[in-house]
Amino acid sequence: MGQTGGRRGQLVADRRYPAKTAQPKRGATPRKSVRTRRGGRGGGGMLGGIFRLIGRTVWAFAWRIALLIAVIVGGATFYFYQQLPDYRQLLDGRNRGSVTMLDTNGDVFAWRGETFGGQVTADKVSPFLRDAVVATEDRRFYRHFGVSPRGIVSAIRINLSEGRGPFQGNGGSTITQQVAKLLCLGVPYDPKRWKTEADYESDCRSGGLKRKIEEIPYALAMEIKYSKSQILTIYLNRAYLGAGARGFEAAAQRYFGVPAAQVNPQQAAMLAGLLKAPSYFAPTTDLTRSQARASMVLDLMHEQGYLTDKQFREAKASPATLSDAAQARAGSYFADWVMDTLPDFLSKDTTEDVVIRTTLDQRVQTAAEEAMAQVFGAKVRDSSAAQAAIVVMSADGAVRAMVGGRQTKVSGAFNRATQAMRQTGSTFKPFVYAAALNAGWTPETIVDDAPLTINVKGSGPWSPKNYTERYLGPIPIWRALANSINTATVRVAMSVGLDAVRQVATGFGFGADLAQGPAVALGVSETTLLQMTGAYAGILNGGSSVLPYGVTDLRLKGDKVPMISNTGGMGDRVISEKAARELIWMMRQGVLQGTSKRAGLSGYEVAGKTGTTQSARDAWFIGFTADYVAGVWMGYDDNRPLSGVTGGGLPAEIWHNVMARVEKGQPAHPLPMAQPGEWGGSSNDGQDWNSDEPIPEGGVPVVDGRLVSPSEAAKTQGSTGQSDAGQDDQGQQSNSLGQAIDGVLKSLY
Structure with missing residues (x-):
């Protein structure tokens, strides 16, 4: 059916039947209209209106705050976006x-x-x-x-x-x-x-x-x-x-x-x-x-x-x-030491990447660490707080290994090899004899080993004692050093002059703060293990000082030209080569028949010196083969005495274990030492006479400036009538030398 005017209306199906009015169930209460039930115009009364108002208010604030946050975050994000550089x-x-x-x-x-x-x-x-x-x-x-x-x-x-x-x-x-x-x-x-x-x-x-x-x-x-x-x-x-x-x-x-x-x-x-x-x-x-x-x-x-x-x-x-x-993690102590020896702008405070080639030999470093661990594990209680340090270097001062304490896998720890200042004890004595040899003495020059008292100005009388409290009488200075005899060493120091002794020690790198009195000869001054090992390196290299060093080349990463280059630590000559060679021979006797026997290596020539300070607060052994110089120190950080430890004990044993590992498989080279014939001495290489023969009362017999057996002395006395009046290389009678030394002592102190 057509529709006039305007749009065509929506087609709706005709109702075929009249709508039925819903009848309430029998017995049911007629339901109120929605409008009536909700109160007024669909509301829940005043309470419902309040809730709706609060909801609308919260929503209004929420979306505004959210928008504000979004704007702030967006602005900050855009700001940071603008500041970000290329990721590279x-x-x-x-x-x-x-x-x-x-x-x-x-x-x-x-x-x-x-x-x-x-x-x-x-x-x-x-x-x-x-x-x-x-x-x-x-x-x-x-x-x-x-x-x-x-x-x-x-x-x-x-x-x-x-x-x-x-x-x-x-x-x-x-x-x-x-x-x-x-x-x-x-x-x-x-x-x-x-x-x-x-x-x-x-x-x-x-x-x-x-x-x-x-x-x-x-x-x-x-x-x-x-x-x-x-x-x-x-x-x-x-x-x-x-x-x-x-x-x-x-x-x-x-x-x-x-x-x-x-x-x-x-x-x-x-x-x-x-x-x-x-x-x-x-x-x-x-x-x-x-x-x-x-x-x-x-x-x-x-x-x-x-x-x-x-x-x-x-x-x-x-x-x-x-x-x-x-x-x-080898060489942690060594690495710390290297960092300390360099300027801060090339080490701690560098703004560039630096590459340093060093003198460290990891084979030697491992040998030192393993040797110390082995000796401590076998000979020292687990609860002991005793410490040790080791330095191994070449004769020119190039440090090959360094252990600054029992804990080796550390960085930045206290380094007892470079930072601990300790008295050196008898390891100082080679400097005394170096001064004497440099002044013209020979290994067989005679010195008297007898009780001695010196009146030290400002301190009173001082009487050095021997460790064994025995006295051997007139003996050659090589035996005085080999057996680490205190009274004889003090006599030698006073004879050649304390200034000469201090000059030799300082020249070899000991340090300037040396004791002024005669006790300096017995090692009462303090230094570090690194300096002492370097001083012994000077003896091995023929008498020239060395400056221990660990850096051979330093350059910035990527550069071909080094900023620092070092080819060695050799310095000025301190004693003559002849004196150095004779001193090495004397120190060799200490290993063959003196206090350093535990350090001996089968098939290798070893020379060295033990050291034990007062009350055994420090125990040292420093020695060398023809290839390496090694120093070992033991003690407590709080300076209390060690129990039953001397330089010829555990330190010498540690040294032996280190060098046995280091020299293993390496060719054996002879020490650069003089032989007795070179200074007119005996040809027995310093060996003892038959040890079954007792030492006679009054000391060791000496003939022509050398030790002899008691039986040989008796024969000589019968033929010449003088058992201890032989001439040394200086044209002095050996029995008069001791008297002369005592005279010097009395005149000076």
Whole structure:
């Protein structure tokens, strides 16, 4: 049916039947109309109106506040976006450089500062490493937009359940937010604002609600500016992973000796596990703890599908271990000493990466560490606090090994080889005899070993005693040194002059603060083990001083021209070569038949000297073969006496064990020493007469300036009538020398 005017109306089906009126069920109460039931015009009365008003008010405030927050976050995000540089400028954020040390073979053995192994990218590192980091730190990394509300809520719940504040402990940070912290939200280090870099980094990593709020726009800006791969690249390069390693490339090289591109699943898991607490989980600190942490990371990687069942089982069965260099951690004391010898701007405070080639020989270093551990393990109580130090060097002063204490796997510890000033005891005596030999004496010049009292001005009478409290009478000076006889040594020192003795000791590098009285001859002055070992190196090299050194070449990383180059530590001549050769022969007798017998090495010529200070507070042995000079010191840090230890005991035994390892497999070379015939002495190489013959009363018999047996002395007396009146090389009667020395003593003191 047509319709006129306007639009055509909607077609509606005609009702075929009249509408039925709903009848209430029998017994039911008629329902009120909707209008009546809701009260008035659909309302719930006054209470309903109040609720609706509150709801509308809250909504009005909420969306306005949300809009304001969005504007603020958006503005902050835009601001940070504008400030962000190219991501490649953010890969190395260190404010200082690093120091890498190489041994004599060019192998890395130590790092100082924060080492940066070089830039790596997320797509170039091992896939296992990339996956381990994501699985451990941010499993939704590729799905969120920089912030994970779910992660934050979960972290708050964990913190509260463990009794911490909501933002203390777990932070729920995404990798992007962690990068924001590493970049310190773009705030550079300012020494005027932060006293140290540690304060700066602590401030950057601080938690709390304020920091979380600040991280959000910065993280959003990075997500807009950079790709996920670029954000992960920044993280892989800037994260600190313990042991001075900044970035995963440096850490992979530091712990495993391989680049980050080649790490296997178990190594990747160990590296990723360090992110939680780098110093605590560092494998160089506790390998077992680090392996346990890596096992948890492997579980996560397997659960999230990054490892197949086979890869997971193999990685679990073969945990990551340290490389040989990282495991050895050789030369920590040596490395600390090298750092102390260099200017700060090239070591502690360097802003560049520095590479140092050193004199360290890791074979010798390992020998020293193992030898000390063996002797202490077998001969010293576990509860003992006694300490020891070892230095091994070449004759020119090049230090080949250094152990500054019983704990060798340490850095920054007190170094007893270089920092402990201790009395030297009888290890000083070779300087006394060096002065005498340099003045024209010979090893067979006679000196009287008898009781002696000197009236020291300002101190009164002083009577040195021999360790055995026995006196041998007139003896050659080589025997006085070999048997470490105190009274004879003091007589020699007074005869040649205390100034001459101090001059020789100082020339060899002992130090300037030497005692002024006659007790200087018995080693009452203090010095370090390094200086004493260097002084003995001067004897071995023929009488020239040496300056112990550890650096042969220093250059900036990548440079071909070194900034520092050193070819040796030889200095000025202190004594004549003849005197040095004779002194070496005399010190050789100490090993053959004197106080140093424990240091002898089968098949190698050894010379040396023991030393024990008053009340056995220090025990020393310093000696050499033709190839190396080695010094050993034992004592307590608090200077209390040792129990049953002398220089000829455990120190000589440690020295023997060190050098037996060092010389093993090396060709034996003769010591550069004079022979008795060269100065007109006896040809018995200083050997004892038949030890079954008793020493006669009055001392050891001497004929023609040399020791003889009692029977030979009797024959000589019968034929010449003079048993101890032989002439020495200076044309003096030997029996008159002792009288002359005593006369000098009486006149001076």
